[in-house]
Amino acid sequence: MSLSVDIEKRLGDFRLRACFECESGVTGLLGPSGCGKSMTLKCIAGIERPDRGRIELDGRVLFDAERRIDLKPQERRVGYLFQNYALFPNMTVRQNLACGLHRERDGARREAALDEALAMFQLRGLERHRPCQLSGGQQQRVALARVLVNRPELLLLDEPFSALDAHLRLKLQISMLGVLRNYARPALLVTHDRNEAYRMCDAIAVMSDGVANQPVDTKALFANPGTVAAAALTGCKNITPAKRVGENRLYAPEWGVTLQTSLPVPDDVTHVGIRAHYFGQKVEPNRFPVEFVGGMEEPFEWVLEFRYAGQQPGSPPLWWRIPKEKRPQQLPDALGIAPVNVLPLRGKG
């Protein structure tokens, strides 16, 4: 059970290049808006046609430019949950679900499957409602139920939570996780939200400027993003140019410090990243004098801005995030960072 994608598509100046494989479980496509995430999903579903390449699902060729294979969306058996849910506005909830069950010719069995889905997605009592009468969460449940009763062999989820408020989003993420665990087929989730990606995905493929790379285990990606784009997308706030000065040593000219790393520093390193959470007052390695220049209070944390003593004037300050109860009365005059939390990064910009 696997999906293999290797495609290219040109759209004016924009060039999409997606090359990855994924297995059962939830794989995230994490990238900023406009980086080609949705276009990738559309190519897999057969809504858009790539210029070049090949898409294969469980050994079944969905698209192959060289062999001129291009299955219609109807023949691909790929479920697509759209960002706006795309419920048919002229139909009731029941009729919408029936559209997902249209392959079932036996009327009694179709009704049974419909009732089962209504119960499973807590839609009983809403059968005769139209989409416009439902809340955002209910609409999402109808859309997901409609896709799943259709028994797709691959599930594509296009920013399914972006239309919901924060509280509802969390609730629905938890319930969708339960549904996806039972699904036992590959699912691709497109998102620009690193928390959502971390919560929902077993592996994550980072996408930037139209290029999608091989998915990496979620925890491994957050521990070692590897590229500037991945570090920024996974929420690393302190990124600066850096030079390799040893097997485990980096020099950051803007910050005016030389940092020890646990991860080996690759030859083509261009930047270094430090997550705002990982500075410590008492941490000994990589400890340098700092000067605090600003701060912002959040519900449960403080975001403190500081500069290294030898930092280049004009370069942006660093961020330190600290839980409120741990914030010292007297701000420290030096901060350290464990070598394991110093991230060597490659990539432009």
Add this chain to the structure above:
Amino acid sequence: MLSQLATTDWFPLFNSLRIAAIASVLVFFMGIGCAYWAAKLPRAIKGALDVVLTLPLVLPPTVCGYLLLMLVGVRRPLGALLDKAGIRFVMTWQGGVLAAVAVAFPLMYRTARGAFQAFDETLSWSGQTLGLSNAYIFWRIRMPACKQGILAGFVLAFARALGEYGATSMLTGYTPGRTATVSTTVYQLYRTGDDAGALMWVLVNLAISAVVLLAVNLLEGRQKRAVVR
């Protein structure tokens, strides 16, 4: 007036309704078909096609009639061919249908195209990924979503076909009992000095227009209620 009603030959009314009904049904399918097809074309071709398909709307109807005569006149190649097949558009009521189709088509085409452009394409995509046939998606999802615009286009096209005068008179002339329509009759009676007769047909015309507008309002009201419900 009453005595006039009894002695009036009602053929023009029947003929007008017959022409408008047939023409608007033809225009309904042609307009929707062209609008759907045009929406998929590249922008440059779409623009050119738009000009050609909308031309009859801005051309004087007499010019349309002239062009139609050039096309289907009995001495023209196409007209001669049709004549051999037993189809004549000149001086027949079928010519009235042709003229009405030509002038009413752009109204249907443009309103349908506007409705299709406003359609949320993700609905069609989600139907496709669910495995629904393109025909099902078109008739059961796209058309209901565009119902209001398409209905408005249909009513406009019907009204235009019913009131057609210029192209019709060029193509079919005025033969009582054969090609006379309400609008050509009004002109004919006025021209021959039968003011009372002309006035009566004017009143008939007003009555028909009132019924059409009433129908539009009723349809719109029902549409609004359907949305609220």
